[in-house]
Structures are given as structure tokens and as C-alpha cells.
Amino acid sequence: xxxxxxxxxxxxxxxxxxxxxxxxxxxxxxxxxxxxxxxxxxxxxxxxxxxxxxxxxxxxxxxxxxxxxxxxxxxxxxxxxxxxxxxxxxxxxxxxxxxxxxxxxxxxxxxxxxxxxxxxxxxxxxxxxxxxxxxxxxxxxxxxxxxxxxxxxxxxxxxxxxxxxxxxxxxxxxxxxxxxxxxxxxxxxxxxxxxxxxxxxxxxxxxxxxxxxxxxxxxxxxxxxxxxxxxxxxxxxxxxxxxxxxxxxxxxxxxxxxxxxxxxxxxxxxxxxxxxxxxxxxxxxxxxxxxxxxxxxxxxxxxxxxxxxxxxxxxxxxxxxxxxxxxxxxxxxxxxxxxxxxxxxxxxxxxxxxxxxxxxxxxxxxxxxxxxxxxxxxxxxxxxxxxxxxxxxxxxxxxxxxxxxxxxxxxxxxxxxxxxxxxxxxxxxxxxxxxxxxxxxxxxxxxxxxxxxxxxxxxxxxxxxxxxxxxxxxxxxxxxxxxxxxxxxxxxxxxxxxxxxxxxxxxxxxxxxxxxxxxxxxxxxxxxxxxxxxxxxxxxxxxxxxxxxxxxxxxxxxxxxxxxxxxxxxxxxxxxxxxxxxxxxxxxxxxxxxxxxxxxxxxxxxxxxxxxxxxxxxxxxxxxxxxxxxxxxxxxxxxxxxxxxxxxxxxxxxxxxxxxxxxxxxxxxxxxxxxxxxxxxxxxxxxxxxxxxxxxxxxxxxxxxxxxxxxxxxxxxxxx
Amino acid sequence: xxxxxxxxxxxxxxxxxxxxxxxxxxxxxxxxxxxxxxxxxxxxxxxxxxxxxxxxxxxxxxxxxxxxxxxxxxxxxxxxxxxxxxxxxxxxxxxxxxxxxxxxxxxxxxxxxxxxxxxxxxxxxxxxxxxxxxxxxxxxxxxxxxxxxxxx
Numbered sequence: 012x013x014x015x016x017x018x019x020x021x022x023x024x025x026x027x028x029x030x031x032x033x034x035x036x037x038x039x040x041x042x043x044x045x046x047x048x049x050x051x052x053x054x055x056x057x058x059x060x061x062x063x064x065x066x067x068x069x070x071x072x073x074x075x076x077x078x079x080x081x082x083x084x085x086x087x088x089x090x091x092x093x094x095x096x097x098x099x100x101x102x103x104x105x106x107x108x109x110x111x112x113x114x115x116x117x118x119x120x121x122x123x124x125x126x127x128x129x130x131x132x133x134x135x136x137x138x139x140x141x142x143x144x145x146x147x148x149x150x151x152x153x154x155x156x157x158x159x160x161x162x163x164x165x166x167x168x169x170x171x172x173x174x175x176x177x178x179x180x181x182x183x184x185x186x187x188x189x190x191x192x193x194x195x196x197x198x199x200x201x202x203x204x205x206x207x208x209x210x211x212x213x214x215x216x217x218x219x220x221x222x223x224x225x226x227x228x229x230x231x232x233x234x235x236x237x238x239x240x241x242x243x244x245x246x247x248x249x250x251x252x253x254x255x256x257x258x259x260x261x262x263x264x265x266x267x268x269x270x271x272x273x274x275x276x277x278x279x280x281x282x283x284x285x286x287x288x289x290x291x292x293x294x295x296x297x298x299x300x301x302x303x304x305x306x307x308x309x310x311x312x313x314x315x316x317x318x319x320x321x322x323x324x325x326x327x328x329x330x331x332x333x334x335x336x337x338x339x340x341x342x343x344x345x346x347x348x349x350x351x352x353x354x355x356x357x358x359x360x361x362x363x364x365x366x367x368x369x370x371x372x373x374x375x376x377x378x379x380x381x382x383x384x385x386x387x388x389x390x391x392x393x394x395x396x397x398x399x400x401x402x403x404x405x406x407x408x409x410x411x412x413x414x415x416x417x418x419x420x421x422x423x424x425x426x427x428x429x430x431x432x433x434x435x436x437x438x439x440x441x442x443x444x445x446x447x448x449x450x451x452x453x454x455x456x457x458x459x460x461x462x463x464x465x466x467x468x469x470x471x472x473x474x475x476x477x478x479x480x481x482x483x484x485x486x487x488x489x490x491x492x493x494x495x496x497x498x499x500x501x502x503x504x505x506x507x508x509x510x511x512x513x514x515x516x517x518x519x520x521x522x523x524x525x526x527x528x529x530x531x532x533x534x535x536x537x538x539x540x541x542x543x544x545x546x547x548x549x550x551x552x553x554x555x556x557x558x559x560x561x562x563x564x565x566x567x568x569x570x571x572x573x574x575x576x577x578x579x580x581x582x583x584x585x586x587x588x589x590x591x592x593x594x595x596x597x598x599x600x601x602x603x604x605x606x607x608x609x610x611x612x613x614x615x616x617x618x619x620x621x622x623x624x625x626x627x628x629x630x631x632x633x634x635x636x637x638x639x640x641x642x643x644x645x646x647x648x649x650x651x652x653x654x655x656x657x658x659x660x661x662x663x664x665x666x667x668x669x670x671x672x673x674x675x676x677x678x679x680x681x682x683x684x685x686x687x688x689x690x691x692x693x694x695x696x697x698x699x700x701x702x703x704x705x706x707x708x709x710x711x712x713x714x715x716x717x718x719x720x721x722x723x724x725x726x727x728x729x730x731x
Numbered sequence: 732x733x734x735x736x737x738x739x740x741x742x743x744x745x746x747x748x749x750x751x752x753x754x755x756x757x758x759x760x761x762x763x764x765x766x767x768x769x770x771x772x773x774x775x776x777x778x779x780x781x782x783x784x785x786x787x788x789x790x791x792x793x794x795x796x797x798x799x800x801x802x803x804x805x806x807x808x809x810x811x812x813x814x815x816x817x818x819x820x821x822x823x824x825x826x827x828x829x830x831x832x833x834x835x836x837x838x839x840x841x842x843x844x845x846x847x848x849x850x851x852x853x854x855x856x857x858x859x860x861x862x863x864x865x866x867x868x869x870x871x872x873x874x875x876x877x878x879x880x881x882x883x
Contacts, residue, residue, distance in 0.1 A: 081826030081864045212823060219828030220819040220835060222764020222804030226828075229763035237758070262747060280746075281767075282754040354768050354776060354829035354863045403766070403829025404863050438769045634823060638869070642826055645865020669773035669861065678854035680867035 057184035059148050059192050061114040062141040063092055069169065069181035071098050071145075073138070074108040076115035076123065077130040078375050079215060080353070080402040080409070081642070082698040083635040084130045086213040088138050090631055094206045095142030095198055096149075098180070099169035105214045110377030110397035122378035126410045126524065128599035128696020131631060135694055136198070143196035145187075152186035153178050201629070201691055210634035215401070227358045227372050227400045228435065235360070235431040236265060238423050239284040239440075241274040241291050245662045246445055247300035247519030250274060250293060258290040267291070268426035272419045277427055281435055301519040302662040305655075308450055309345055312516055316343075316454040316473035320514030323472075323491065324500040329510035332466035336458025340543055343454050345723040346532040347655030348447035349525055350672060355403025357436040357444075359420040363429045367394040370420065373402025375409035379482065383414030387421035406646065407524035408446065412481040415446070415521075442672050443664040447656055448525030449474040449495070453536035463548040470536065471512040472496045475522045479515065490515070494524065498533030498598060498703065503564035504541070504556070520658070526646060527598055527699040534596040534703025535651070535710065535724070542592070542711045543720065551582045552593045552711065566602045566626050569688055571595045573624035574604040577686055589619065590716025594707035601700035602626040602688075605644070607708035608681070609716060615726060616713045618648055618681040621705065625685065628692035636697050637685040643701025644683055649675030651706040652726045673727075733793045737762070738806025748794025752786075753777045755793050756803060764804035764832045768861070775860030778833035779803050785840045787859075804832035811842040814880045818873035826864035834860050838874050847878050 057065040064072040073092045077084040085105035093103050108115045115123045118133040146166060153171045154161035156178075164173045171178045201207075218224035243249060253274050255267035263283025268275045274291055278284035303311070333339060359372035361384070368388060374380045377397050385392045397417075402409060411417070420434045436444065451474040458466040476492035478484055493500075496513045525531055545555035553575045560568050574580075574593070584591050588610055595604040605623045609616040623640045630636055653673035657665045666672040706724075714720045723729045734743045737760065744759050751770075756762045756779070765788055768776030772787040779788045780802040815838045818824075825831045834857070841848055841856035848856065853874050862870065 081828070083826075212820070213825075215828065216820050216823050216825055219825035219831050220816050222832045222835075224828050225763070228767065229757075231758075231761055231763075280750075280754060280758040282750050282758070285770075352863060354774070354827065354861070355766070356768075402827065404827040406863070435767075438771075638823065638826060638866070641868050642865045645867060646863070649865070668771050669769050670771065674774070674861045674863060675865060675867075676859075676861060677857045677867040677870060680865060680871075683868050 057188040059145045059187070060141050062138060063145045065145065065180050065184045065187070067181045067184060069102050069179045070104050071096065071102050071180060072104040072106050075105050076108045076117070077125040077134070078373060078399055078402060078409070079107070080373065080405045082130065082639060083213060083632065085215050086211065087131050087631050087635060088134050089214060090206050090211055091135065091138035092142035094204060095139045096146045097166035097168070097205070100206065100211050102169050102180070103214065107399040107401070109399060110374065110381045112378045116378065122376070124376035124378055124410070126375065126407070128601065128699045130696065131694045132600070132696055139198045140196060143198050144192045147193045147196045148187040148190045149180055149183045151190055152183045156186060207629065207631050208633070211632055213635070224401055226355055226403055227360060228355060230360050230371055230433065232360065232362065232431045235433055236277045236279065236427070237281045237284045238278070238432050238434045239276050239288040239437065240270065240272055240419065240423070240434070241276070241288050241293055242272060242440060242444060243295050243300070244443070245295065245297050245300035245302065246521065248295045248297045249299070251296040252294045254292040257292070258287040261287050261290060266427065270419070270422040270426050272422060275423050275426060277432070284435070285437065297662070299519070300662060301658070303658065304660040304662070305347065305450065305657040308518065308658065309452065312450065312452040312473040313343060313454070315514045315516055316452045316471045318514065320471050320473065320512035321491065322510065323496050323513045324509070324511040326506060327508035328467065329508060330456065330467045330469035332508050333456050333458035333469060336466045337461045338459040338547060340457045340459070340547055341455065342540055342543065342720070342722050343452060344532070344536040344539070346451040346535070347657065347724060348450045348520065349650055349654055350442050350447055350656050351406040351408035351525055352441060352672060352674070353402070353404030353406060353408050356438055356441045357408070357416050358434060359416060360431065360433045361420050361424045362431045363424045365429070367396065368424070369396045369398070370417070371398045371400050372417065372420070373405065373409050374399050374417070375405055376411060376414070379412065379414045380417035383417045384421040387418050388425055406526040407528070410524055411446070412483050438669065439667045442656065442666050442668065445521035446523035447520065448531055449477065449522040451532045453499070453532065455536060455540045457540070457544050459544070459547060465506065465544065466508060468506045468509040469512070470499050471514065472499060473514040473516050475518055475520070476515050477522050477524060494528045496533060497529035498596065499537055502537060503561055503567035503595070503597065504559040505561045526643070527702045530596060530598040530699070530703040534594070534598070535706040538594040538596060538704065538707035539710045539722070542707070542714070553580050556595060567595060567597055570602040570604040570624045570626050573686060573688055574606050574622050577624060577684060578606040578622040580606065584715035590712040592708045592711025592713070592715060594704040594711060596703040598700045598703055600695040601697060603640070603700045603704050605704040605708045607705065607712045609709055609712040611716060615652065616709055617679070618709055620682045621684070621708070623683060623685045623701065624688060625697070625701070626688040626690055627697050627700070628690050628694040630687045631694055633687055636687055639697040640685045640701040641683045643699065644705045645675050645680050647702040647705035648679065648681070648709065649673070651709060651724055655725050655728060733797050735796050735798060736800040738802055744793065746793060748792060750793045751789050752779070752791040752793055752796060752801065753788040756788060762803055762805055766829055766832055768830065773861070774830070775833040775837060776830045778836040778860065780807070780836060780840060785837055804835060807836065807839055810881060811877070812839045814877035815839045815842065815873070818877040818880065821876065822869045822873045824866050824869040824873050826866055830860060830862045834862065834870055838870070838877070841874065842877060842881065846881060848874060
């Protein structure tokens, strides 16, 4: 991810400093998240830029350009604005920004979208400047009204003050709205922070506790029909023929239409749409479909990995020293396809009207979803409005570079004609519907000299590319997709001689970013294999890593030292029937080290405690950071212990619901102790980086406890 | 035609008898706090109270509950529910939020049954509610906190 410099920020946020006053229209479009703002923004009288709205009732609403599906941008980005405005936290509200690429682009991507744990990193200066501009204008309005110098005015907890004169933001809003926004308002220095760094309560908690938070599936519009789509059971399959007669006899089913994605059933209710789909008879054409089983795919990928792939990274003499080494350590790691399984399955509402098209969905890449809808319907993008809704989780599933769901939604409307449609994917659609974490093979080798010196390290990775074939293919350089092997390269350790290879393999099975993307497998492969090497060298897992650390890897080192201290690490890997394992992995410029404590329950590891040290730069909201570490750890435990999407012989997905795709449950969740390393570096993300170290920490603990080295995931499959 | 009591009010709906209560609540009555997660009683997002007991509304045909009393997240009240929701807010339990109505329903039912639950009681009562965001550490603590509040 590119680092944003101050200059780059100012250039790209030019929209802000010329004082946009869009909002009335934008507000009307901004969908359900308005529930969280209490509707107050309807009366906003002061909108100094695309992000800040001040209403006469003193509420400050922040338009959030990143989708909220649990990682906390509503709270985090509002904190930045509140900090620079010197607002009181109780007056802050958050609302989803609508799709508008000119105003709301992710400064790390150049287009409106959320992902790569960039929400805080790319917004940090932008949102603070937005708040600072609003504050400066409110102060200038007060100065003019009171006939005093602006520099003598103070602001604290939402109160503007000079001597015994005070005014609230709302009272100054109308006057401030007449002023020209400052071009480059100064922001605070870290020592002036009042709100940043504190555990402010999250803005979306209440609505998510009492059932009033409105998600896409909760929308009901007049005359709306609910639609399900029968998708091909095999990836790459197509409809050969279908018979809808039985479906159309069912009460509530109004129409059945073929669309490019499959057969769409239109009904008066969700249940009727589900029953109607069950009653369809469809013959599928699998002539271009993936018909191999997972075992066959693994075997093919393994063979391809053995050929070495292309160089992703070459250090020193590469792998050449391994063959003649006194001791050679080898392992092949196998990682299955994984579904994201967000609790709210994919869904969307589309309204085809004479005056244009309006869409409501948990759009993670509005910049791609909007043109996809326009493209299917043959409309200009200006005729399409996309309202970004709260979403029930994503973990990458809604970050669709191909905009496949938005396109399917538009096809449903196109085939249905003018009207309103809610497209609902069931859990079965979600789990069997592809867009998985890529199935991946790592072939790893290391050579040691007689005295234990590491002579070479090789990691050859074979998997499908997420970027190839989509609009992001243009970002690939020399045919390389770094998201396929990120984390296996640029390790914090001085390996001296290493070769990282990547072999791109193709399959009709669709793949997508899954929480921490490449790091979800590279973290496991590298940190388990390194533990094996350290074991062969007779070294302690913590001390051995520290000795191997590059001098410049100070933040990695500090995270590892911190977690060792937290857990009281003394080199004991097994104590009182419990195993202990360590892992360290940086992803998205956030440094995380974890130690897992496991016990043996019926031949499977049960994780009892996890210690976690994280360095994500300035900790804007420590409570949100802890929550994301807890969540990333739980998500990671479930995936390494239980989860895999497998293709049966013939190519059909074997998992259909949570009875066969097993989620971590409360009795399997360990205690989690999180410490955040103090830092004045610009903040980085926390949504993904908590995940990569937990798998290898468990595996290393389990190997110490049981003697079994798990290289094929999940543990449950490995016959552990 | 099915008649039942919903959050203290009599309601009548005209839908096929096999229609799950979940879709009656959502599609017919627009009570959207109860969520769809799996449709096969595996995740608990659709948990409601039926005559005082937790029930997965996604597998409860409307024809089987005639004359029963249904309570949803929109209608829960009383000291246990209030203590649970206050603890949820205090600890900022929710992340994405989709499963939390079901979690709150199950937690409230637990405290109605066992005022001072042990960790094992919590495991038994809450294991049917999946949270994909894995907010489990906070769910556990919030239930203990709510129990402490009720104890006064």
C-alpha cells in the first residue's frame, strides 16, 4: 500500500478546500444509516465540505465514505472530525456517504471503496482537515458576531467561547455557512488531542443492540418484489434449459426469467421466492465448468508449485544453497478455498423508475458497483444512485472488483421491467457461490549447515490470482499479483539467501479477497515453517526470531518482545498439559504478535488464551482496536480449525450451510488479552491484521503439545 | 390465517401455513429486527421468544404457533432485557450487528432462567448463536455484567 504524504493528501482533497455544498441531494440519498443520525441532518444548515454537517440542534453529522460493517469507521472517522472541531462526543452522528467518486474516493485507491484495512489510514488527514475547516468557520462567524479577534476565541466540548460570551455550533451554523472555507486549516499536534486515543463509545452500538439498525434486507418499498436466483451448481456452468411451470403455480410467485447469472424467480415474499426457486427444473451445461474435485485441484497445484514458479523475491543466492545442505527441512502447506460467510448474505434493492435507477446495497466498492448497474441497464452513470447501506459483515465478500452482485441486481431489474426488486442470496447461495479465498499450496524448503546456519529458504506458492481477469489486472506488474503471495515476501527476518516463487494457476472457481487476503495463508506457512527451522536449530521460538530480525524491523521486534512479556514467555512450550506457540506477522503496515495457549480436547486443539500485541500507529480508538484484534483472532481460529469449501468429484461444492461450514462458537472462543503499542506513527488499519498470526500460533502450540505438525488446513480435515 | 400475540398485541396474518415465522415477521409485519442468517436453525440470528422460550423463527411454521405469544427484539422489556442491552452498549459488543438481536434475545432468556450464570451456563445458552465477527469475548462479559447489575 502506498504511503500517503501530506502533499498528496492536499492535492487529492482539493474538493474540500473549495467548499462543496452538495449535500441536500446527497443526504436524501444516503439511505438507512440515517437511522443512526436521528434524522437530524435533514435540517443541516452548515455544510462546510463534503464530510461535515452542522444542524441548528447542534448535532454534527459526519458523512462516512467507508462502509460500516463492523470495523468501526463510523466511530473512527467521526472521532477525527470531532477532535479538530473540539466537539462534544455526544453531539456527533455518522451517516453513510452515497456513491460519489469525486467526493468520497479512498485516497489509497483513487476510487470510492473500502478494503485493505485503509479506512483510517487514508482518512486520517482528510477528516481532520475537514473538521478543522468547520471549526475555523464557526470561530470566524463568532468573531464577526462578537466583534472580537478570532485568535482570542476558544472552543471546547462544542462550546465556542470568548470571555463571558458563548455560542453553540448550531447557533453559529447559519452565519458560518456564509463564509468561505479556509484553504489549509491547521490541525492539532498530537499533544493537543482530547478525543483521539480515548475509548469513545461507538456511534452504531445502540441501534445494533435494540434491533433498529437498518440493513439492506430490512428495506421494504411499495410494490417491491423479492427475487432469488438459481445459480449453476458448478463454477463455469450455464443454463442449458429450464422449466418454470411448477414454480409459477406456487402462490406468491409472479414471474421467472432467465438472466445471464441463472434463473430469477420473482415473488411477493422472500419465502415464496425461495420455494419458487426450489420448484424450478433446470438442466445445466457443464462443458466449460470446473469439474475437478478439491483433491485433484490440490494435486495439480502441487505439481505446478514443484516447477518453481516465477521469482517474486530473490535474496542473496536464493535457494541454491539448499540442495547441498547438511540438513534439509521440507513441508508442503495446503490451504483450502474459504467462504467469507458474512452473517447478512448478499442482498440489494433496486428501483427502476422513469427518472432513473436507485440502488440500496452494502456496496464496498461504490465506484465499481454504480457503473456496473449503469452498464447493464444501458444508462449513463448520472442516472444511477447508489445508497451505501450498513452491512452485516463482509470480510472481503462485498469488495467485488467485478461488481458481480450489482450486475446481477441490475439484470434482475432489466428482466423484470420498471419496478422495485429485492435480490436476496440465501446462505446456500453464499457458501456455494464462489468468490472464495483462493485454494493455495506453499512448497517450502530450507537448508541448514552442520552448525545450524541457514543456507537457504524457499517458498513456492501456487494459487489463482484475484486481480487477473478483473479491472484490477491493469495494476499487475510483469504479470505478478502481489495479493497472491504478500507476506511471504519482505519478511522481517534476515534470511540471507531466499527465493519466493509464485505460480499462477487458473480455474473457473471465482476467488476474492478474504480477510487479510494473501496474509491469510502466507502468515501461516512462513511462521510455522520458521518455527520448524528454529526447532531444528535448537533455538527458542521468541529468541530465535529476535536474533533473525533485520535491524530495520524495529516495530516487528517491539511487537514480539511485548507479547513475550505479556505472556511471561520463558521458553516453556508445554506446561501443565497446555501448549504454547508464538507467531508474528505484519500486514497492511500493522504489526501483530500473538501467543496462543492450547489444550487437547478429544484430539483437537482448544484455544484457551491468546496474548496479542499490536502496533497500528496512533491508536485513534483503543477500544475499537481491541475489538478488531479479538474479532480477527476468533475469525482466524474458526478458519484454521474447521473451515474449508471443498469441491466433490465432479466439481460441486460440498458445503451448503452452517451445518457443514462450521463457524466458531462462543464456547470455542479463548480469553484474549490485547496490548496496543504506543506510537506516534500515522495510524494504519486493524480490520485484517489481527488474523494472520493466530493460525500459526495455534499450530506451533499444537506441535509442541501433540507432536503433530499440521500442514493441511483445516485441523479438522487433517485428522487431528 | 394465523392469529398470535406479537409483543403484546394480537395480530392476524393470511399466509400459507408452512411460512416460517421469520418471514411473517419481516415480510408481512415489517418487524425487521429479527434477522435471516441461515434458514436452518444453525445460526440463531432469527431468535425470538415463543411463549417465554427462545425459538428459531426461521424453522417455525406460522401454522404451528396459532394462539401463541411471540416477543421480538422490538418488544423485549423487563429488568433482564434492560440489563442485557445496557451491558451490550457499555461494552460496545456489536461489530457488524447482524446477529446481535438474536444474541440479545438468547442472553435475556438465559438471565430469566439463571440469574447468575456461570461460564458453562453461558456456553450452553449461547452456543447456538453464531457471531461471525467473533464478539464472543464481549458477549460473555456483558452477560456477567448484566447479571451483576440485576443482583444489585
